[in-house]
Amino acid sequence: MTTSVLPRVAITLGDPAGIGPELVAKLLADPRTTESAEIVLISDERELADAGTDAGTPIEYSLEAKPGVPRLHDNGAARPGTFERRKATEAGGTWAMSNLRVALDLAGAGEVDAILFAPLNKSSLHLAGMRELDELRWFETILGAEAYTCELNVLPSLWTARVTSHVSVAEVAAGITRENVLGAAKLLDTVLRESGIEAPRLGVCALNPHAGENGRFGRHEIEVISPAVEELRAGGIDAAGPFPSDTIFLRREEFDGILTMYHDQGQIAMKLIGFDGGVTMAGGLRVPICTPAHGTAFDLVGKRSANTGSIRNAFNLATRIGTRRRAAQA
Numbered sequence: 655m656t657t658s659v660l661p662r663v664a665i666t667l668g669d670p671a672g673i674g675p676e677l678v679a680k681l682l683a684d685p686r687t688t689e690s691a692e693i694v695l696i697s698d699e700r701e702l703a704d705a706g707t708d709a710g711t712p713i714e715y716s717l718e719a720k721p722g723v724p725r726l727h728d729n730g731a732a733r734p735g736t737f738e739r740r741k742a743t744e745a746g747g748t749w750a751m752s753n754l755r756v757a758l759d760l761a762g763a764g765e766v767d768a769i770l771f772a773p774l775n776k777s778s779l780h781l782a783g784m785r786e787l788d789e790l791r792w793f794e795t796i797l798g799a800e801a802y803t804c805e806l807n808v809l810p811s812l813w814t815a816r817v818t819s820h821v822s823v824a825e826v827a828a829g830i831t832r833e834n835v836l837g838a839a840k841l842l843d844t845v846l847r848e849s850g851i852e853a854p855r856l857g858v859c860a861l862n863p864h865a866g867e868n869g870r871f872g873r874h875e876i877e878v879i880s881p882a883v884e885e886l887r888a889g890g891i892d893a894a895g896p897f898p899s900d901t902i903f904l905r906r907e908e909f910d911g912i913l914t915m916y917h918d919q920g921q922i923a924m925k926l927i928g929f930d931g932g933v934t935m936a937g938g939l940r941v942p943i944c945t946p947a948h949g950t951a952f953d954l955v956g957k958r959s960a961n962t963g964s965i966r967n968a969f970n971l972a973t974r975i976g977t978r979r980r981a982a983q984a
Contacts, residue, residue, distance in 0.1 A: 660690065660691050660692050660977075661690075661691050661692070661767040661768060661972075661973050661976035661977045661980055662691065662692045662694060662765065662766045662767050662768075662976070663691040663692070663693055663694070663766060663767065663768045663769070663770055663969070663972055663973060663976060664694045664695075664696055664727075664756075664757040664760055664761065664766040664768070664769045664770070665678060665681075665693060665694070665695055665696065665724075665769075665770045665771070665772075665969075666695075666696045666697065666750070666753040666754055666757055666769075666770075666771045666772065667695075667697055667701060667705055667753070667772050668750060668771055668772030668773045668774055668945075668950065669742075669746050669747070669749075669750045669772075669773065669774050669775045669778050669950050670701065670704075670737040670739075670746050670749055670750070671737060671738060671739050671740060671741055671742065671743060671746045671775065671778065671950065671952065671955070672740075672772075672773055672775060672949070672950025672951060672952055672955060673708075673772075673773065673950060673951045673954050673955055673960040674771075674772025674773050674774075674950065675701065675704060675705030675708050675709075675772070676705065676708035676709045676955075676958065676960050677709075677772050677773075677946070677960055677962055677965045678695075678705055678713075678772050678965070679705040679706050679708060679709035679711055679712075679713050680709050680711065680960070680962045680965075681962060681965050681966060681969060682713050682714070682724060683709070683711045683713075684966070687969060688722050688723065688724065689722070690970075690973050691969075691973045691976075692725075693724035693725065694724070694725050694727050694757075694760065694765075694766055695713075695715055695724050695725065695726050695727065696727050696729055696753045696754075696756045696757045696760075697726065697727075697728070697729065697753060698726075698728050698729060698731075698733065699726065699728075700733065701733075702715060702726065708955070708956065708958070709958065710958050727756065727760070729752050729753050729756045730756070731748075731749065731752040731753075733749065734749075737749065739952075739955050739956070740952040740953075740955050741952065742775045742777035742778040742781065743778055743781065744778070744781040744782050745782075746775070746778045746782075747775070747777075747778030747779045747780070747781050747782030747783075747784070748782040748783075750774055750775075750778065750779065750782075751779060751782055751784065751792075753771075754769075754771060754789075755796065757769045757771070758793065758796045758797060758941075761797075761940065761941035762797060762940070766941070766976075767941070767942075767976035767977070767979060767980045768941060768942045768943070768944070768972035768973065768975060768976030768979075769941060769942070769943045769944070769972065770943075770944050770945065770965075770968055770969050770972045771943070771944075771945045772945070772946070772965065773945065773946055773948060773949050773950045773951070774789060774945070774950070775949070775950045776788065776789075779792075787820045787821070788805075788819070788820045789936070790803060790804075790805050790819070790936045793936055793939055793943060794939070797939055797940060797941075799938065799939055799940070801938050802837035802838070802840070802841055802938050803841070803936065803937060803938030803939060804816060804817075804819065804837070804838050804841060804937055804938060805819050805934060805935070805936060805937065806841075806842065806845060806934070806935040806936075806937040807920060807921065807924050807932060807933070807934055807935075807947055808932065808933040808934070808935060808947075808967070808971060809924060809927060809928040809931060809932055809933075810928075810931065810967065811906075811907075812906050812909070812910070812911070812912065812924075812927070813842060813845075813846060813849075813910065813911040813912070814842075814911065814912045814913070814914055814920040814924055815838045815839070815841060815842040815911065815913050815914070815937065816838065816913070816914045816915065816916060816917060816919070816920055817829060817830055817834045817835055817838045817913065817914070817915050817916070818830065818834070818915065818916045818917070819916075819917055820917065821916075821917075823916070826861075826915065826916045827861070827872075827874065829916075830861055830874050830878055830879070830915055831878065832878050832881060832882045832885075835858075835878065835879055835882040835883075835913070836882050836885060836886065838913055839856060839858065839882070839886050839891065839893060839913050840886070840891065841937050841938050842854070842856060842911045842913060842937070843856060843891050843911070845935070845937050845975070846910055846911050848942075848975050848978050848979070849971065849974060849975060849978075850974065850978075851910050853892060854891075854892065854910040854911055855892050855894075855908065855909045855910050855911070856886075856891065856892060856893040856894070856909060856910070856911050856912070856913060857893075857894055857895055857897060857902055857905070857906075857908065857909040857911070857912045857913070858879060858882075858883050858893055858894065858895030858896050858897065858912075858913045859895065859896060859897060859898075859899040859902055859912065859913060859914045859915055859919055859920075860874075860875050860879065860895070860896035860897060860898055860899060860915070861874045861875065861879065861896075861915045861916075862874060862875060863898070863900075864898055865896050865897065865898045875896050879895070879896040879915075880896060883895055883896065893913075895913075899914065899915075899919050903923040903927070906927075924947070925947070929947075929948065930961050930963040930964060931963040931964055931967050932946070932947030932948065932964055932967075933945070933946065933947055933964060933967045933968040933971055934946070934947045934968075935968075935971065941976075941979075942971070942972055942975040942976055942979070943972075944968040944969070944971050944972040945968055946964030946965045946967075946968050947964055948964055
């Protein structure tokens with residue numbers, strides 16, 4: 655059994671049709687990666703070799719635990735020979751899910767402290783049989799999550815959480831309940847504290863234009879969101895709002911985290927502010943799970959031009975929270 659104080663991070667290479675393998679190879683080529691965590695690669699030797707070819711830099715790994723060298727944990731799955739690149743396929747989705755399933759099993763057994771996965775393709779996942787709307791809901795199913803969960807988006811200076819996520823815009827209003835606003839805000843506050851911010855400042859978005867214009871454009875602000883903000887403040891959370899969503903990001907320096915009501919309300923702003931560095935985190939699970947906030951970028955496959963800013967930030971966040979959770983458990 656290892657006595658290292660470094661966090662143990664499981665890494666999967668994402669959808670094999672996209673830029674994930676190249677990103678992971680480039681990440682592992684940076685000495686800072688192996689200096690800051692014990693890396694467990696969930697893959698097989700063929701995929702690691704292909705990833706090294708994609709990136710133009712081979713992946714160094716060991717089949718046994720070895721200080722400073724990533725350890726390969728073979729996923730045990732049968733591969734289809736080669737994967738079709740630059741295209742969503744059932745084979746690619748099946749492979750990506752098999753790797754993630756092993757990582758989740760290791761986390762459930764307490765053998766890793768955090769998970770980092772390279773970009774996935776939702777079409778591939780659904781072709782492979784994933785019934786949930788997205789990977790977060792699939793993670794919930796596999797891990798048997800009982801607490802409130804939601805997707806968090808992270809830039810170096812700002813976090814966002816959202817009350818509703820991958821649902822039709824027509825279904826958003828029904829999902830804006832007092833319980834959901836409270837759950838998402840409390841989770842955002844908790845994870846910000848785990849990331850090292852001692853007293854997070856939260857800004858809360860309105861749902862309707864002009865924050866509802868005193869009920870003229872809707873009553874969610876009056877009947878749901880404002881009472882939830884008051885309850886958060888009474889419980890010791892520094893929350894303010896609701897603020898109109900078309901101006902709150904102009905005031906982002908006032909907040910450590912912003913709670914949005916639906917997907918694009920926050921995602922458009924975050925990607926305009928820092929697309930190349932954004933991170934997505936599955937919040938509320940027993941293990942921190944992080945990934946770059948961008949997709950599989952089929953158009954960049956084979957060009958060796960994929961930007962590693964987001965995967966580097968995702969790795970750093972996974973190690974930071976994994977370290978704190980491991981220390982808390984110890």
